[in-house]
Amino acid sequence: MKGKLILEDGSVFTGQLLNDSRATGEVVFNTSMTGYQESLTDPSYCRQILTLTYPMVGNYGIADIFMQSRKAFVGGFVIGELCELGSNWHYEESLAEFLTRQNIPCLYDVDTRAVTRKIRNAGTMKGIIVPADADQAEIDKLMAVPIKKEVVMEVTTKEAYTMEAENEDAPLVVAMDFGVKQNILTSLHNIGCKLQVVPADTKAEDILAMNPDGIFLSNGPGDPADVPEIVEEIKKMIGKKPIFGICLGHQLIARALGAKTYKLKFGHRGSNQPVKDLRTGKVQISSQNHGFAVEEESLKDLPLEVTHINVNDGTVEGMRHKELPLFSVQYHPEASPGPDDNLYLFDEFWTMLKGE
Template sequence: MQARLLLEDGTLFTGKSFGAEVEKTGEVVFNTGITGYQEVLSDPSYCGQIVTMTHPLIGNYGISRDDFESIAPSIHGFIVRRYEPRPSNWRAECSLGDLLKEYGIPGITDIDTRMLTRIIRHHGTMKGILTTSSKSVEELQEMVAAASIDELRNQVARTSTQHIYSSPGTKERIVLVDFGAKNGILRELNQRDCDVVIVPHDTTAEEIRRLNPDGIQLSNGPGDPKDVPYAAKMISELLGEYPIFGICLGHQLLSLACGADTEKLKFGHRGGNHPVKELATGRCHITSQNHGYTVNEASIAGTDLEVTHINNNDKTVEGVRHKKYPAFSVQYHPEASPGPYDNSYLFDRFIEMIREHKRQHPRKSRQIELMARAKGE
């Protein structure tokens, strides 16, 4: 079946459908990863987006239940140069096309993804529509123009958990604030035997205090960080009280909470091979990234933040830490999935920060503290 992709600038791509026979609008972006397409399409940070894979062959190793980064994909479309419908992998349980059909996601293959990527790099990300219908180009243009920007916003509420739940462990209690968290973050904390409590995106500072955490993990997530001002407010109220570690959207929200500003990148950073320099050591890390916004470096001046990492490609801010309080964040994904696991040591750094904070600020045991609260002390 024929499928078409129409960009808001009028560029039309015609190819073949390999996903659901539906019509979806979204922000068209590209990812430079060679592998990891399942983790990409199941990453909640892609909510509302139509993702282009720049690697020319996609689908060759199929889909495995072990590689999902969320319960269900949130992307609005998938674009590839060549789709392989017959995967060769002993772990494969179904094809990529079968997965897209199951979740109502359109896919298009046999188009020039190099041309599409160049358009996005030159003009920036833009809205588009991916369809298998026979509607005229004029009708599709009207649909793209009429697509509400609100459809491309409020993604955090759509991807976050709606209820508090826990992943028990025997060591440090971590409250993971879910703004659209990848499973990889929880997996890294579980590997360190942390007692993890996952809470919704709109959880207040007081509600987090009642959980009596040792540290707070701010997750990744989709969209503009300024769309969730309540999260920045919550973070500002907890700064200094608990150690905080932010990832991706969590990094941007920590920066906003400290008085810095964020801005949208022309076409974002999405892939598993982005070089990042750690300023303290001069060491270059190869990182996994997926974001369309960044912290404005000039806005950090005058705050209590200092830059710790920069992107070696475009010199944007990739990490900050608080000068007074135990809080730091990175723009990239130390949990990878997909991408290199070189930066998972940051979770160890977070745990050590928590232990140091507890040594410097010993607190009553949880049981004693909860009894004292119950008595109103």
């Protein structure tokens, strides 16, 4: 079935529609060469229409071990060539079968690099996926659907759960799930932490009552300004326990300490983003997925120092409290997909938990 992606500025990109389905959402692009399943199941893409720049997608199929959450949260998927037969020893089903089972609208045979150039030049915008023969009334109705902002509670765990550690004396870390990726939890577990994963709306007093050795604030979707109630709970925990934040968690820490965040023109999404550690001068390649950033100017009068910057555009990629055991990064040190250059950050958190 022929279909099309229509952007809110009137731009139209044609292709083939996998199923007779529709999608509405913010159109974003990812520049990774691999990791399509990890991206599809990253909750940070909740309700967005994800476009991949790599021309062929699906060549190694789908396998359960690569799932980063309980389901795919993307609103739609736009790709170039859809490979129907995957070849990998982990292979369990084709990408097309997965997309159909997960009810994800997919438009393929699209010039995705043209879509990317449009977004890079004009900025991220709303778009819709519809059949090619959709009438104007349907198009207008879908385009009028507002983009949902309160998405954290849609992706968070519904109930708290525990990931036990091998050692009985393992440090306890309470992880606030704002849309956490599985490999973040795995990375924390691998360094020896016992994890208590809690819903995003868990109160500070309940977390502190668990007497954890540390608190982790996860990645997640949306604008950090849309969850002021979570920011207020984070404020109550700062200084009480060591805290480590990633992506949305990083932004929420900044807002809790009085800094500002802002929307990037087209965001950073891909596994090839260079980040410079200002403490060592080293540059690591990182995996990123975010549309907002911390405003560096707003940090000047706060007890925070910038520790990492994005080499491409100079935006803040990491910060540390000057006095308290608290640090955060904007990117994804756990990768999945992407390089593992930044796994050392989990070791830094471990050192902080041990008070060393």
